[in-house]
Amino acid sequence: MQSAYLNAPLPYIILAAVSLMIIIAISIKRNHAFAMGLSVIGMIAAFITLFTNDTAESTYGLLVFGPAAQFFTGLFLSSGIVIAFLGYDYLYNHDEHREEFYPVLLLAILGASVLSSSINFVSFFLGLELMTVSLYVMIAYLRDSSFSLEAGVKYLILAAASSAFLLMGMAFLYFETGSLEFTGPIVEYAQQGWQTSMLFLAGLAFMLVGIGFKLAVVPFHMWTADVYEGAPAPVTAFVATVSKGAVVAVLLRLFFSGAVSQFGSVVLVLSIIAGASMFAGNILALMQKNVKRILAYSSIAHLGYILVALLAYRESAVSAISYYLVVYFITTLGAFGLVSLLSNRKGEPTDIDSFRGIFWRQPLIAIVFTAMLMSLAGIPLTGGFIGKFMVVVAGVESSLWALIIILIVNSAIGIYYYLRIVAAMFSDAPKELDYSRVKVPFSGQMLMTILTVLLIYFGIFPDNLLSLIDGLVDSFILK
Amino acid sequence: MILVWLLIIPLAAGLLAWIFGRNNHLFARWISLLAMLADLALALSLWFKHFEQIDLVAGGGWLIEYSLAWVPQLGISFYLGVDGLSILMIVLSAFLGVLAVATSWSEITKKVGFFHFNLMWIMAGIIGVFMALDLFLFYFFWELMLVPMYFLIGIWGHEKRLYAAVKFFIFTQLSGLLMLAAILGLYFVHQNQTGIYTFNYNDLLGTPLAVSVGRWLMLGFFAAFAVKLPAFPFHPWLADAHTEAPTAGSVILAGLLLKTGAYGFLRFVLPLFPEASEYIAPAAMIIGVVGIIYGAILAFGQTDLKRLVAYTSVSHMGFVILGIFTFNQLALQGVVMQMICHGLSTGGLFIIAGHLQEQIHTRDMNRMGGMWENLPRFGGVAMFFALASLGLPGLGNFVGEFLVLIGTFQTDVILTIAAATGLVFAAIYSLWIIQQTFHGEKRADWKIRDLSPRFILIFALMIIPLVILGLFPQPVIDTAQPAIERLERINTIDKPEYSGVDLTEADRDRRFSKGGD
Numbered sequence: 003m004q005s006a007y008l009n010a011p012l013p014y015i016i017l018a019a020v021s022l023m024i025i026i027a028i029s030i031k032r033n034h035a036f037a038m039g040l041s042v043i044g045m046i047a048a049f050i051t052l053f054t055n056d057t058a059e060s061t062y063g064l065l066v067f068g069p070a071a072q073f074f075t076g077l078f079l080s081s082g083i084v085i086a087f088l089g090y091d092y093l094y095n096h097d098e099h100r101e102e103f104y105p106v107l108l109l110a111i112l113g114a115s116v117l118s119s120s121i122n123f124v125s126f127f128l129g130l131e132l133m134t135v136s137l138y139v140m141i142a143y144l145r146d147s148s149f150s151l152e153a154g155v156k157y158l159i160l161a162a163a164s165s166a167f168l169l170m171g172m173a174f175l176y177f178e179t180g181s182l183e184f185t186g187p188i189v190e191y192a193q194q195g196w197q198t199s200m201l202f203l204a205g206l207a208f209m210l211v212g213i214g215f216k217l218a219v220v221p222f223h224m225w226t227a228d229v230y231e232g233a234p235a236p237v238t239a240f241v242a243t244v245s246k247g248a249v250v251a252v253l254l255r256l257f258f259s260g261a262v263s264q265f266g267s268v269v270l271v272l273s274i275i276a277g278a279s280m281f282a283g284n285i286l287a288l289m290q291k292n293v294k295r296i297l298a299y300s301s302i303a304h305l306g307y308i309l310v311a312l313l314a315y316r317e318s319a320v321s322a323i324s325y326y327l328v329v330y331f332i333t334t335l336g337a338f339g340l341v342s343l344l345s346n347r348k349g350e351p352t353d354i355d356s357f358r359g360i361f362w363r364q365p366l367i368a369i370v371f372t373a374m375l376m377s378l379a380g381i382p383l384t385g386g387f388i389g390k391f392m393v394v395v396a397g398v399e400s401s402l403w404a405l406i407i408i409l410i411v412n413s414a415i416g417i418y419y420y421l422r423i424v425a426a427m428f429s430d431a432p433k434e435l436d437y438s439r440v441k442v443p444f445s446g447q448m449l450m451t452i453l454t455v456l457l458i459y460f461g462i463f464p465d466n467l468l469s470l471i472d473g474l475v476d477s478f479i480l481k
Numbered sequence: 482m483i484l485v486w487l488l489i490i491p492l493a494a495g496l497l498a499w500i501f502g503r504n505n506h507l508f509a510r511w512i513s514l515l516a517m518l519a520d521l522a523l524a525l526s527l528w529f530k531h532f533e534q535i536d537l538v539a540g541g542g543w544l545i546e547y548s549l550a551w552v553p554q555l556g557i558s559f560y561l562g563v564d565g566l567s568i569l570m571i572v573l574s575a576f577l578g579v580l581a582v583a584t585s586w587s588e589i590t591k592k593v594g595f596f597h598f599n600l601m602w603i604m605a606g607i608i609g610v611f612m613a614l615d616l617f618l619f620y621f622f623w624e625l626m627l628v629p630m631y632f633l634i635g636i637w638g639h640e641k642r643l644y645a646a647v648k649f650f651i652f653t654q655l656s657g658l659l660m661l662a663a664i665l666g667l668y669f670v671h672q673n674q675t676g677i678y679t680f681n682y683n684d685l686l687g688t689p690l691a692v693s694v695g696r697w698l699m700l701g702f703f704a705a706f707a708v709k710l711p712a713f714p715f716h717p718w719l720a721d722a723h724t725e726a727p728t729a730g731s732v733i734l735a736g737l738l739l740k741t742g743a744y745g746f747l748r749f750v751l752p753l754f755p756e757a758s759e760y761i762a763p764a765a766m767i768i769g770v771v772g773i774i775y776g777a778i779l780a781f782g783q784t785d786l787k788r789l790v791a792y793t794s795v796s797h798m799g800f801v802i803l804g805i806f807t808f809n810q811l812a813l814q815g816v817v818m819q820m821i822c823h824g825l826s827t828g829g830l831f832i833i834a835g836h837l838q839e840q841i842h843t844r845d846m847n848r849m850g851g852m853w854e855n856l857p858r859f860g861g862v863a864m865f866f867a868l869a870s871l872g873l874p875g876l877g878n879f880v881g882e883f884l885v886l887i888g889t890f891q892t893d894v895i896l897t898i899a900a901a902t903g904l905v906f907a908a909i910y911s912l913w914i915i916q917q918t919f920h921g922e923k924r925a926d927w928k929i930r931d932l933s934p935r936f937i938l939i940f941a942l943m944i945i946p947l948v949i950l951g952l953f954p955q956p957v958i959d960t961a962q963p964a965i966e967r968l969e970r971i972n973t974i975d976k977p978e979y980s981g982v983d984l985t986e987a988d989r990d991r992r993f994s995k996g997g998d
Contacts, residue, residue: 362592382624391617391661395555398665406662414655418647421631425643428636465552472554 010060010067013048013075017112020044021105034100038090041104042083045111049079059477064125065116069474073324074118074251077331078244082111084335084449085244088236088342091446095347096144103143110136110240114248123172123182126252130168130216133245134161140240141233153232160215160225168212174205184259192260206268216249219309220278223302227286230298235342235350238294242301242334247327250308254323258478263315273313277408279306284415292352296419297337300378303412304330307393310405314396317475322392324471329377329385329460336374336453340367343446351440354423359431367442368427370450375420377457380413385460484547484561484612487523487571488605490516491578495601502594513582513597517604521575528568528960535565535960543614544568551618556668556678560615566817566964569957570611570744573821576946577736577828578604581729583939584832588728588839589637596637599629603733610741614682616664619749620657623705626738627653630730638725639838645718645725652718656708663701667753670694686752699757702750703765709742712765712802713772716795720779723791724844728835731787735794735831736824743798743820746805747813747964752971758806765806766889770899772799777906781913786834786844790827793870793910796903797823797878803900804885810969812888817961819881822869822950826878829866829943830914833859836936837918840929846914851923858932860919862940869947871911872904877950 008015021044024037052072059068086107093100113133120126138161142154172182178199181187191202214222230238257263283303290296308330311322344351344367351357361368377386390413397406442450460467494516502509531544543562551559563571581600589596602625609622627650635646664680671688672678679685690698708715723731751758776795783789797819804816836859838844853860869876872883882904890897932940950957 376628381628382621387621387624394662395665398662399669410655410658410662413658414651417651417654421647421650425635425646428632429643465554468552468554 009051011062011065013052013079014112014115016044016048016051017108017115020047021108021112024101024105024108028101028105032099032101034090034093037101037104038086041108042086044108045079045082045086049076049083052076052079061121064122064128065119066121067119068477070251070255070477071115071119073471073474074247075115077247077328078111078114078118081240081243081247081331081335082107084339084453085236085240087445087449088239088335088339089234091443092234092236092342092345095345098144098146103140106136106139107240110140111244114244117248118251120252121184121255123175123184127165127169127172129248129252131165133248134165134216137161137237137241137245140237141229143237144234147232149232150234151232153229156225156232157229164212164215164222167208167215171205171208171210171212174201174208178202178205184256189260192262192265203265203267206262206265207271210268210271213249213253214275217246217253217305218302219275219305220282220302221275223279223282226302227290227295227298230301231292231294231352235294235338235345239335239338239342242297242338243331246301246305247331250305250312250323250327253312254320254478257312257315258320269313272309273402273405276306276309276313276405279303279309280408280412284412284419287419288415290419291354293354293357293423294338294341294350294352296354296423297334300416300419301334303416304378306412307390307409310402310409311393311396313405314400314402316396316400318392318399319396320475320478321468321471322389322396324474325385325392325464325467326389328467329389329457332453332457332460333374333377333384333386336370336450336457337378339446339450339453340371340374343367343442343450344440346440354426357423358426359429361428362431364442366447366450370454371427372424373454373457375424377461379417379420383458383461385457385464387461388464482547483523483527484545484563487520487608487612490519490523491601491605491608495598495605498601499594499598502597506590506593509594509597510582510586513601514579516601517575517578517582520604520608521572521579524568524572524575527563528572531568532956532960535963546614551615555617555680557617557680558615559618560681561609561612561618562614563612564964565960565962566744566747567611569817569821569960570740571608573740573824574604574607574611574737576942577732577824580828580832580939580942581732583935584732584835585727585729586935588835592636596633599632600729600733602629603633607733607737607741611744615680616667616682616685616749617680619682620661620664623657623660623741624654626741627657630734630738633730634722634726637727638730639727640725641721642725645721649718649722652708652715653705656705656715659701660705661701663698666694666698666701670698682749688753690754690756692756695754696757696760699750699754699761702745702754703761706742706745706750707768707802709745710739710798710802711742711795713768713775713795713799716772716776719795720788720791723794723831724785724787728832728839731791731831731835732828735791736828739794739798740820740824743801743805743816746802747816747968751805751808751968755971759808762806762808766803766893766896769799769801769803769806770896770903772796772802773900773903774799774906777903777910780910781906784846786837786846786849786914786918787831788844789846789910789914790830790834793830793907794823794827796907797827797870799903800882800885800900803889803896807885807888807892808969809888809891810965811891812885813965813968814958814961815881815884815886815888817881817965818877818884818950818954818957821957822877822881822947825943825947826866826869826876829862829940830870832936832939832943833863833866836932837929841925841927846917848925849918849927850921850925851919852927852929853919854923855927856919856929856931858937859929860915862932862944863919864915865944867911867915871907875948875951877947877954880951880954 024040089103110133113129116129138158141157142151144150179187179191218226262268280303283299287296287299311319377384380386380390494512498509498512546562549559551557606622606626613619613622631646631650711719723734773796776792780789780792801816804812869878872879
């Protein structure tokens with residue numbers, strides 16, 4: 003009885019326990035490989051226990067466990083495993099204290115998982131802070147690199163401010179409705195008496211600021227490029243994928259509970275944010291020469307695409323977003339993973355020129371990166387194509403024609419800078435090459451190959467993943 | 482299953498060429514050549530096997546179909562099918578594919594394996610476009626052509642290759658996405674009316690559309706096909722892409738990629754949106770005529786040989802769009818004829834330009850001249866293709882343009898007259914090519930070998946069909962006939978003002994087209 007009660011949250015307990023174990027182990031004896039191995043084993047164990055539960059919905063006060071939470075937690079855990087491998091290779095070249103990276107990573111993933119299963123503002127905030135505080139550490143992890151420190155401080159200040167906004171917004175909502183749940187009183191309030199209270203709307207607006215910051219959508223995107231550029235590449239991968247995916251998951255819950263979507267003004271603001279993010283992200287990316295910054299701005303645009311699907315506000319929107327996120331995770335992990343794998347003691351290959359002609363030296367790297375970029379651009383045979391297709395399907399179904407046209411125009415803009423990187427990789431190599439001689443370890447090659455195969459598999463045979471996702475649509479729509 | 486083989490062969494050959502051709506160039510070349518020959522053999526056998534039945538399916542069926550569930554949740558299937566029109570296009574594709582591999586034999590010397598990978602995958606995409614009967618699948622193949630083409634131009638092209646490649650990609654991708662939005666619009670309209678989610682062409686055919694919805698959706702398709710064709714205001718990508726591409730790329734661009742646009746109009750725009758097509762027809766016909774004249778003027782203004790030939794394509798494709806939106810059998814037959822012959826004649830001119838450049842490293846016609854003396858065979862072949870391009874009676878292009886003009890004459894006399902002036906322009910620029918390159922005074926003492934046996938064979942393979950098509954076009958006309966009759970039927974159902982006149986004329990048309998029997 004007692005143990006059955008612990009079944010559903012078991013993965014979370016494992017994550018917390020393993021991170022503690024690693025900290026204790028470090029205090030006894032430092033061993034990089036051991037810390038990394040233990041964290042990966044912990045995540046795999048969490049992953050397995052996640053799916054040995056029955057999939058019925060079960061509510062634990064602040065959290066709900068069910069297909070949706072399982073799906074997202076599984077996604078975060080898989081990304082975590084990839085990032086642990088990337089981090090191992092990356093830190094191997096640095097003289098830091100390497101071992102602390104892993105417990106922090108586990109805690110960040112725990113935070114993200116809590117977010118994806120929260121149905122209450124308390125767990126929402128707890129999860130978010132757990133993840134964000136871990137990120138402060140991870141972003142500033144390279145203590146001798148002033149870039150890394152600068153990025154960490156920037157993120158710290160802005161994230162703290164945005165958390166304050168979020169908290170204030172929650173307080174306003176609580177003041178008006180007397181409830182911290184996503185459902186129930188808030189939705190009733192939203193349906194009936196919202197005209198009378200500006201406070202409620204102000205609360206929603208404050209929350210939107212907080213969420214917008216975490217998603218890095220316009221106009222809360224200023225931090226993105228600097229943090230992406232400054233953070234160590236594996237951490238950038240984490241910021242770009244898990245930290246955003248978790249907030250998207252919670253936003254989906256919130257949106258589909260009916261509390262937010264009731265308001266025409268909120269929907270309008272979100273539409274403007276979506277459109278502005280697509281344009282700003284793509285146009286700013288056009289002007290960059292640094293691959294990490296290009297990917298940072300392109301991620302702003304991609305969040306804009308996801309918002310289009312969210313605004314469609316239908317069941318097909320949930321499938322579209324989930325599918326898009328999976329593919330986006332794979333591509334972003336792949337892209338930043340390559341940057342991470344190609345980095346050496348001197349730094350990371352971030353300038354487009356450092357990829358020049360790499361195809362003729364290391365074809366595997368170039369093929370993987372090309373596949374990732376093509377997926378981001380939404381070219382067929384890659385998962386990105388199906389993802390974008392699903393988003394357009396959701397948008398067209400809800401007749402969001404203006405946003406669809408913006409999306410289409412932006413896809414064309416985006417192709418230009420993705421192709422620039424591809425073109426550099428396939429052009430003739432210059433005499434001096436810094437990074438194309440970096441030997442990528444076998445594990446890294448395997449990892450990248452697996453990601454590419456997955457990406458292409460999802461691009462050609464999307465039906466399996468789609469049926470999986472169809473199963474969790476209901477789980478998102480809170481009653 | 483034969484349809485699937487048509488796709489698998491080039492896809493597999495491309496992969497093999499890449500994997501094993503990195504150090505063994507000859508292997509990459511041979512496997513690509515064999516793949517294209519195999520595709521050609523398959524396509525021809527398809528044509529001959531079904532030649533007698535082609536008329537039987539005039540009711541609207543397909544000669545062969547192949548269907549497989551792909552993403553059942555969204556109503557997407559892997560649905561291929563061909564009728565006479567598709568078969569003609571596939572034969573043309575495989576034929577030009579063989580020639581493209583053959584012309585690259587000596588021109589491409591670096592990164593040979595990867596080159597053939599791209600070439601083969603472009604071919605697979607193009608052949609797929611001509612067979613896909615599921616709109617999602619069609620879009621899939623439509624996009625699949627782009628990336629390898631981008632690489633082909635971007636890696637093996639000439640001086641401004643990257644600029645040209647990116648321009649090509651963005652133009653086609655943007656217009657392709659507009660088509661995707663339109664496809665989805667149609668998909669949901671159909672779902673609203675029947676409750677079934679499907680991308681199946683046969684099911685979507687005849688979906689009743691509100692007038693304004695139909696027109697908007699039609700515009701999405703129109704954008705994609707007009708850019709690919711290219712119709713007049715959408716042509717800026719063309720000259721750069723054609724000029725900068727390696728010879729094989731130019732041949733495929735001019736010979737096949739442009740034809741996918743025309744095919745799209747015939748297969749999708751007209752049948753799916755009869756009302757909207759009729760609505761836009763006057764504008765489209767004007768676009769066609771402007772393209773004919775404007776393309777010819779631009780062509781005449783060029784000094785770069787490949788650029789000149791590229792602009793002639795704009796002019797020739799003007800006839801295609803003019804003919805398509807005339808909606809009568811004569812003109813549509815002319816369009817099909819023009820598509821095939823333009824592929825051959827312009828492909829020939831591009832091979833000549835490419836082969837010249839390979840040897841003298843310039844395309845500037847101001848630096849050429851008087852080469853006939855040293856290169857009699859070369860000059861003779863160039864003369865032939867120039868004459869074909871200007872529409873000399875007895876060659877295939879004449880049949881195509883002549884049919885388009887007769888067809889258009891029944892609809893709009895003034896536009897026909899304007900379009901006919903295009904033939905005069907064509908004579909000017911075609912003879913100008915010969916005058917500048919092979920006649921006149923020698924401006925430089927180029928050391929060039931005359932055509933090698935390989936090139937003589939290549940050119941012979943292109944010349945013979947042009948002559949046959951010019952003298953005996955009936956088999957092609959018969960093959961395309963059912964598809965065209967179907968088009969005409971669809972496009973006269975809802976518009977009595979056309980069918981009223983055409984009842985007798987249609988009969989006459991049919992008699993005309995059977996006249997060669």
